[in-house]
Amino acid sequence: EVQLLESGGNLVQPGGSLRLSCAASGFTFSSFAMSWVRQAPGEGLEWVSVISSSGGGTYYADSVKGRFTISRDNSKNTLYLQMNSLRAEDAAVYFCAKDQSNRFFDYWGQGTLVTVSS
């Protein structure tokens, strides 16, 4: 059974940093691209970033480019999102999702909440 478990969400001040993690199990993690998708309170879904299976390719939404960094450790079956220079508009539930070759997301985690406030 595929499982994705996010962690690391917290309350952080504007301008601060946070690192999210997503522990994967139930599939060959190193064979699949992975994405982060976020959802602000009461709002819709927004794709944030994707990383290739090897980690050699990373891509970002314009709204986070230059501030967020996606990475992965295939030896630990874990996906990461380093978030710097956080803004109020980054407040959201962050989901990790198994990415099927840029076509669709077939499995999602339950999400971790990031709150940005002073």
Next chain:
Amino acid sequence: QSALTQPRSVSGSPGQSVSISCTGTSSNVGGYNYVSWYQQHPGKAPKLMIYDVNKRPSGVPDRFSGSKSGNTASLTISGLQAEDEAGYYCCSYAGSSTKLFGGGTKLTVL
């Protein structure tokens, strides 16, 4: 890039059919056959319902179907059931390994 355009809400009675549209451009919806649809109940993670425009994952009822014409994709739910009441989001590949979601549609089963 701007989000794909979906109606904010749709509604239907049990047993009826409803369709939800998702309009983009030739740079996303119209340019690739990589449109997917997700169902999200309040407080839950999204669930894949349709991928590659019109394919259903195992376990998704055949009441759910997808289609595309030009820059607009559609999700149709036939034989509406109470448990179909949820938010629905379309998503399209938008080139350069990026993806774009629609703003979401709230389906109410009357």
